[in-house]
Amino acid sequence: MTAFDLKEALEASDSHSVPHGSSSQAAAPGSSSTDRRAVSTTQREQILQRDNHECQNCKRSSGSNDIDLEVHHIVPKAMNGTDHSSNLVTLCHQCHKAAHGWSG
Structure with a gap:
């Protein structure tokens, strides 16, 4: 996926974002393993x-001490997306928050 394709995909997904704190957010550590959004450790x-x-x-890498990479x-x-690798992308925490329109 090129950077241009990723930008288009992220912009398209913005219109389908789930607000932070909604019921389909990731489960808290130690809670139910039925989280619909989490991918397995192996797949991650x-x-x-x-x-x-x-x-x-943004192309920052995990070699930077201040970067936390997440799979998006x-x-x-919630919009019928899948866990297929073609629907998953690595984003830093800042870009992941921006992709969902989260602040803070």
């Missing part, structure tokens, strides 16, 4: 490796 590592441990939006569903699961 596969996506991070595929994306060279680099945010696919381009089409949210």
